[in-house]
Amino acid sequence: MAYSLDPDTLRRGIASAAPRGMSTSTRDRARRLMLAWIDTAIAHRVGANDLARALRDGQAARQIAAARRAEIAADPPDAIRNAACAPGCAFCCVLTDEDGGTISTAEAQAVHAALVPMAGQRDGSDWMHRACPALDPETRLCRIYDDRPEICRSYISTDAAACEINAAGGSAPGGGVIGSHVDFLALLAVSRAAMTGLAQVPTFALRDVAAAALNGRDAKEALNAARHPPVMLDRVQSGAERGRTYSSGSSSSGEPTRTQRPPR
């Protein structure tokens, strides 16, 4: 689909984007990050339509968040240095929250494409109720590791026992997200606000995309079945802002929230 817009229109949309429920500081940071990304893309001769598609599908948000995550990993706070995370430790892959793991269009497409060749295989919920379908129920390893979404790359904990309690519906401390994930959600919300009237910027439940793929449903059906109501991104984004986050040199003091708690 072609959009009738020019880069300046897109830039103005970003500069004035005001998603519901987002703090001023998070909003201003997301605007700044997205405007810098657009300027870099334009310098690399990316056209207005491709820019708009990158905002719509969440590719821009994903690229910015990945760069931020790499920065934090290069100078990690204590919580990352002391994380208890290890292969086969998968309590964070139990998706108990109402959002089922919030992912963008690009992420949903990647999850579907990676899982659909495994259609008919056993589901992660054979290991534990509400575990991500992409989890191997025997090894407890992610079967789509290279294609796992941003939330799966961001959640960490210093206490695996607390994660087990949370997977069973509790709310034990110890976990949180790398700061890049708060940016990712804010960038999706800013993209949505900037694209109003041009295109929708949907989000999806990771759990439902993965289940549909393993049931052999095609990508269009899977994404339709897994699409969130618009208000879900607002809820998850503001929950993440209030929750515990880890960035280089600092950690916020919030407790991990239910909508923040999904996988790594």
Ligand code: SF4
């Ligand atoms: S977040 Fe918790 S459950 Fe997940 S790998 Fe780390 S310690 Fe294990």
Ligand code: SF4
């Ligand atoms: S996609 Fe994410 S939640 Fe699902 S198994 Fe892989 S790491 Fe866990």
